[in-house]
Protein backbone atom coordinates (compact mmCIF):
# COMPACT_ATOMS: atom_id res chain seq x y z
CA UNK A 1 0.00 0.00 0.00
CA UNK A 2 1.27 3.46 -0.82
CA UNK A 3 1.47 5.30 2.52
CA UNK A 4 0.67 8.62 0.86
CA UNK A 5 -2.51 7.38 -0.79
CA UNK A 6 -5.84 6.27 0.62
CA UNK A 7 -6.15 2.48 0.60
CA UNK A 8 -8.05 1.18 -2.40
CA UNK A 9 -11.43 -0.44 -1.76
CA UNK A 10 -9.82 -3.81 -2.42
CA UNK A 11 -7.07 -3.14 0.13
CA UNK A 12 -9.58 -1.87 2.70
CA UNK A 13 -11.73 -4.98 2.21
CA UNK A 14 -8.64 -7.18 2.52
CA UNK A 15 -7.74 -5.56 5.85
CA UNK A 16 -11.32 -5.81 7.13
CA UNK A 17 -11.33 -9.47 6.16
CA UNK A 18 -8.07 -10.08 8.03
CA UNK A 19 -9.43 -8.35 11.14
CA UNK A 20 -12.64 -10.42 10.93
CA UNK A 21 -10.56 -13.59 10.61
CA UNK A 22 -8.42 -12.65 13.61
CA UNK A 23 -11.46 -11.90 15.74
CA UNK A 24 -13.06 -15.21 14.79
CA UNK A 25 -9.86 -17.09 15.61
CA UNK A 26 -9.53 -15.31 18.97
CA UNK A 27 -13.08 -16.36 19.89
CA UNK A 28 -12.28 -19.93 18.81
CA UNK A 29 -9.03 -20.05 20.79
CA UNK A 30 -10.72 -18.58 23.88
CA UNK A 31 -12.97 -21.66 23.87
CA UNK A 32 -10.06 -24.13 23.87
CA UNK A 33 -8.83 -25.79 27.04
CA UNK A 34 -5.90 -24.28 28.95
CA UNK A 35 -3.12 -26.47 27.50
CA UNK A 36 -4.17 -25.76 23.89
CA UNK A 37 -4.54 -22.04 24.62
CA UNK A 38 -1.03 -21.84 26.07
CA UNK A 39 0.43 -23.37 22.90
CA UNK A 40 -1.55 -21.01 20.65
CA UNK A 41 -0.48 -17.96 22.69
CA UNK A 42 3.17 -19.05 22.69
CA UNK A 43 2.99 -19.47 18.91
CA UNK A 44 1.50 -15.98 18.55
CA UNK A 45 4.18 -14.47 20.82
CA UNK A 46 6.92 -16.11 18.73
CA UNK A 47 5.44 -14.73 15.48
CA UNK A 48 5.06 -11.29 17.10
CA UNK A 49 8.70 -11.35 18.27
CA UNK A 50 9.84 -12.30 14.78
CA UNK A 51 7.87 -9.44 13.19
CA UNK A 52 9.02 -6.95 15.81
CA UNK A 53 12.66 -7.92 15.30
CA UNK A 54 12.36 -7.57 11.53
CA UNK A 55 10.57 -4.21 11.75
CA UNK A 56 13.15 -2.85 14.21
CA UNK A 57 15.98 -3.84 11.86
CA UNK A 58 14.18 -2.39 8.87
CA UNK A 59 13.60 0.95 10.62
CA UNK A 60 17.18 1.09 11.94
CA UNK A 61 18.52 0.39 8.43
CA UNK A 62 16.46 2.94 6.55
CA UNK A 63 16.07 5.80 9.02
CA UNK A 64 19.50 7.30 8.34
CA UNK A 65 18.80 7.70 4.62
CA UNK A 66 17.95 11.28 3.54
CA UNK A 67 14.22 11.95 3.90
CA UNK A 68 13.58 8.51 5.41
CA UNK A 69 12.32 9.79 8.76
CA UNK A 70 9.68 11.93 7.06
CA UNK A 71 8.68 8.98 4.90
CA UNK A 72 8.41 6.75 7.99
CA UNK A 73 6.28 9.37 9.77
CA UNK A 74 4.01 9.64 6.72
CA UNK A 75 3.70 5.85 6.57
CA UNK A 76 2.82 5.71 10.29
CA UNK A 77 -0.07 8.12 9.64
CA UNK A 78 -1.86 5.22 7.95
CA UNK A 79 -4.13 3.71 10.66
CA UNK A 80 -3.18 0.14 9.77
CA UNK A 81 0.58 0.83 9.77
CA UNK A 82 0.22 2.80 13.01
CA UNK A 83 -1.72 -0.02 14.70
CA UNK A 84 0.93 -2.60 13.79
CA UNK A 85 3.84 -0.36 14.82
CA UNK A 86 2.05 0.47 18.09
CA UNK A 87 1.47 -3.18 18.82
CA UNK A 88 5.22 -3.76 18.62
CA UNK A 89 6.08 -0.64 20.64
CA UNK A 90 7.78 1.01 17.65
CA UNK A 91 5.86 4.29 17.79
CA UNK A 92 4.83 6.36 20.77
CA UNK A 93 1.14 6.41 21.67
CA UNK A 94 -0.78 9.08 19.78
CA UNK A 95 -1.63 12.30 21.58
CA UNK A 96 -5.29 11.29 21.80
CA UNK A 97 -4.35 7.95 23.35
CA UNK A 98 -2.25 9.76 25.95
CA UNK A 99 -5.10 12.16 26.75
CA UNK A 100 -7.42 9.16 27.24
CA UNK A 101 -4.75 7.58 29.44
CA UNK A 102 -4.48 10.77 31.54
CA UNK A 103 -8.25 10.74 32.06
CA UNK A 104 -8.13 7.05 32.95
CA UNK A 105 -5.56 7.84 35.64
CA UNK A 106 -7.99 10.06 37.55
CA UNK A 107 -11.13 7.96 36.96
CA UNK A 108 -10.71 5.93 40.17
CA UNK A 109 -10.72 9.17 42.18
CA UNK A 110 -13.83 10.45 40.35
CA UNK A 111 -15.54 7.04 40.60
CA UNK A 112 -15.09 7.12 44.37
CA UNK A 113 -17.45 10.12 44.31
CA UNK A 114 -19.86 8.54 41.84
CA UNK A 115 -18.57 10.55 38.90
CA UNK A 116 -16.65 10.21 35.69
CA UNK A 117 -15.15 12.30 32.93
CA UNK A 118 -15.24 11.87 29.17
CA UNK A 119 -13.20 13.30 26.32
CA UNK A 120 -15.71 14.82 23.95
CA UNK A 121 -13.49 16.65 21.50
CA UNK A 122 -9.88 16.47 20.41
CA UNK A 123 -8.89 19.43 18.28
CA UNK A 124 -5.36 18.85 17.02
CA UNK A 125 -2.76 20.02 17.58
CA UNK A 126 -3.21 21.30 21.12
CA UNK A 127 -6.83 21.50 22.37
CA UNK A 128 -9.22 19.10 24.06
CA UNK A 129 -12.65 19.39 25.59
CA UNK A 130 -13.84 17.21 28.46
CA UNK A 131 -17.10 16.86 30.34
CA UNK A 132 -17.97 15.56 33.78
CA UNK A 133 -20.55 12.83 34.21
CA UNK A 134 -22.55 11.49 37.13
CA UNK A 135 -22.11 13.22 40.50
CA UNK A 136 -19.10 15.23 39.29
CA UNK A 137 -21.41 16.91 36.81
CA UNK A 138 -23.51 18.61 39.50
CA UNK A 139 -20.92 18.85 42.27
CA UNK A 140 -20.24 22.39 43.57
CA UNK A 141 -16.52 21.48 43.60
CA UNK A 142 -16.44 20.51 39.95
CA UNK A 143 -14.25 23.51 39.04
CA UNK A 144 -11.71 22.46 41.64
CA UNK A 145 -11.88 18.85 40.40
CA UNK A 146 -11.40 20.12 36.86
CA UNK A 147 -8.35 22.25 37.66
CA UNK A 148 -6.68 20.02 40.26
CA UNK A 149 -7.62 16.70 38.73
CA UNK A 150 -8.42 16.61 35.03
CA UNK A 151 -6.38 19.60 33.88
CA UNK A 152 -3.36 18.66 35.94
CA UNK A 153 -3.40 15.04 34.74
CA UNK A 154 -3.60 16.09 31.09
CA UNK A 155 -0.93 18.77 31.46
CA UNK A 156 1.45 16.35 33.16
CA UNK A 157 1.02 13.52 30.68
CA UNK A 158 0.48 15.55 27.51
CA UNK A 159 2.48 18.80 27.74
CA UNK A 160 1.68 19.49 24.07
CA UNK A 161 -1.95 20.19 25.03
CA UNK A 162 -2.25 23.91 25.69
CA UNK A 163 -6.02 24.39 25.83
CA UNK A 164 -8.25 22.23 28.02
CA UNK A 165 -11.90 23.20 27.96
CA UNK A 166 -14.60 22.00 30.30
CA UNK A 167 -17.81 21.49 28.34
CA UNK A 168 -21.16 22.35 29.85
CA UNK A 169 -23.05 19.36 31.11
CA UNK A 170 -26.20 18.09 29.43
CA UNK A 171 -28.18 19.69 32.25
CA UNK A 172 -26.49 23.08 32.12
CA UNK A 173 -28.20 26.16 30.82
CA UNK A 174 -27.78 26.48 27.05
CA UNK A 175 -26.76 22.86 26.65
CA UNK A 176 -29.95 20.92 27.21
CA UNK A 177 -30.32 17.43 25.86
CA UNK A 178 -32.80 17.96 23.05
CA UNK A 179 -33.03 14.72 21.14
CA UNK A 180 -31.57 11.29 21.46
CA UNK A 181 -31.68 8.53 18.90
CA UNK A 182 -33.72 5.37 19.47
CA UNK A 183 -30.51 3.38 18.99
CA UNK A 184 -28.88 4.81 22.13
CA UNK A 185 -28.69 2.45 25.10
CA UNK A 186 -29.39 3.63 28.65
CA UNK A 187 -25.75 3.54 29.76
CA UNK A 188 -23.96 6.74 30.79
CA UNK A 189 -21.02 8.28 29.00
CA UNK A 190 -19.08 7.34 25.92
CA UNK A 191 -20.49 10.20 23.83
CA UNK A 192 -18.14 11.79 21.32
CA UNK A 193 -18.47 15.13 19.58
CA UNK A 194 -19.30 14.64 15.90
CA UNK A 195 -20.44 18.00 14.54
CA UNK A 196 -22.11 21.31 15.24
CA UNK A 197 -25.81 20.95 14.47
CA UNK A 198 -25.81 23.77 11.93
CA UNK A 199 -22.93 22.20 9.98
CA UNK A 200 -25.21 19.33 8.95
CA UNK A 201 -27.20 20.37 5.89
CA UNK A 202 -30.96 19.95 6.21
CA UNK A 203 -31.85 16.79 4.25
CA UNK A 204 -28.24 16.71 3.05
CA UNK A 205 -25.11 14.91 4.17
CA UNK A 206 -22.11 15.80 6.28
CA UNK A 207 -19.36 13.21 6.45
CA UNK A 208 -16.97 13.02 9.38
CA UNK A 209 -14.88 10.49 11.26
CA UNK A 210 -15.07 9.79 14.98
CA UNK A 211 -12.37 7.58 16.50
CA UNK A 212 -11.29 6.94 12.93
CA UNK A 213 -14.71 5.54 11.96
CA UNK A 214 -16.18 7.25 8.87
CA UNK A 215 -19.77 8.40 9.39
CA UNK A 216 -22.49 10.28 7.57
CA UNK A 217 -24.86 12.68 9.32
CA UNK A 218 -28.10 14.11 8.08
CA UNK A 219 -30.94 16.02 9.75
CA UNK A 220 -34.47 17.26 9.63
CA UNK A 221 -34.69 20.32 11.88
CA UNK A 222 -33.11 19.28 15.19
CA UNK A 223 -33.59 15.57 14.60
CA UNK A 224 -30.43 13.91 13.35
CA UNK A 225 -29.59 10.62 11.67
CA UNK A 226 -26.16 9.06 11.78
CA UNK A 227 -24.90 5.98 9.94
CA UNK A 228 -21.58 4.34 9.20
CA UNK A 229 -20.29 5.56 5.86
CA UNK A 230 -20.53 2.09 4.33
CA UNK A 231 -22.96 0.85 1.74
CA UNK A 232 -25.05 -2.15 2.81
CA UNK A 233 -24.21 -3.77 -0.53
CA UNK A 234 -20.40 -4.14 -0.55
CA UNK A 235 -19.39 -1.72 2.17
CA UNK A 236 -18.10 1.08 -0.08
CA UNK A 237 -18.26 4.66 1.25
CA UNK A 238 -21.47 6.34 0.20
CA UNK A 239 -20.77 9.88 1.42
CA UNK A 240 -19.69 11.04 -2.05
CA UNK A 241 -22.95 9.79 -3.58
CA UNK A 242 -25.55 12.06 -5.16
CA UNK A 243 -27.97 13.54 -2.62
CA UNK A 244 -31.48 14.76 -3.43
CA UNK A 245 -34.75 15.02 -1.50
CA UNK A 246 -33.38 13.33 1.61
CA UNK A 247 -31.93 10.38 -0.29
CA UNK A 248 -28.41 9.34 -1.19
CA UNK A 249 -27.27 7.08 -4.02
CA UNK A 250 -24.20 4.85 -3.55
CA UNK A 251 -21.68 5.91 -6.21
CA UNK A 252 -20.57 2.32 -6.77
CA UNK A 253 -23.60 0.35 -7.93
CA UNK A 254 -26.44 2.78 -7.34
CA UNK A 255 -28.19 1.50 -4.20
CA UNK A 256 -30.43 4.32 -2.92
CA UNK A 257 -30.98 5.07 0.78
CA UNK A 258 -33.35 7.22 2.82
CA UNK A 259 -31.05 9.53 4.79
CA UNK A 260 -33.21 9.66 7.93
CA UNK A 261 -34.14 5.99 8.27
CA UNK A 262 -31.13 4.41 6.54
CA UNK A 263 -33.57 2.17 4.71
CA UNK A 264 -32.39 0.93 1.32
CA UNK A 265 -34.98 1.79 -1.32
CA UNK A 266 -33.31 -0.42 -3.94
CA UNK A 267 -33.12 -3.61 -1.88
CA UNK A 268 -35.62 -3.30 0.98
CA UNK A 269 -33.93 -5.97 3.11
CA UNK A 270 -30.72 -3.87 3.24
CA UNK A 271 -30.13 -1.02 5.68
CA UNK A 272 -27.34 1.40 6.56
CA UNK A 273 -25.78 0.66 9.93
CA UNK A 274 -27.14 3.21 12.43
CA UNK A 275 -24.99 4.93 15.05
CA UNK A 276 -26.49 6.34 18.27
CA UNK A 277 -26.55 10.13 18.41
CA UNK A 278 -27.84 12.90 20.62
CA UNK A 279 -28.24 16.64 20.29
CA UNK A 280 -26.97 18.65 23.25
CA UNK A 281 -27.52 22.35 22.69
CA UNK A 282 -25.92 22.97 19.32
CA UNK A 283 -23.65 19.94 19.52
CA UNK A 284 -24.28 16.60 17.85
CA UNK A 285 -22.66 13.72 19.68
CA UNK A 286 -22.48 10.09 18.74
CA UNK A 287 -21.71 6.87 20.57
CA UNK A 288 -20.70 3.44 19.30
CA UNK A 289 -22.92 0.96 21.09
CA UNK A 290 -21.06 -2.18 19.97
Ligand code: FES
Nearest residue numbers: 231233234250253
Ligand atom coordinates in the same frame (compact mmCIF):
# COMPACT_ATOMS: atom_id res chain seq x y z
S1 FES B 1 -21.31 -0.96 -2.92
FE1 FES B 1 -22.67 -1.71 -4.41
S2 FES B 1 -24.28 -0.27 -4.34
FE2 FES B 1 -22.96 0.42 -2.85
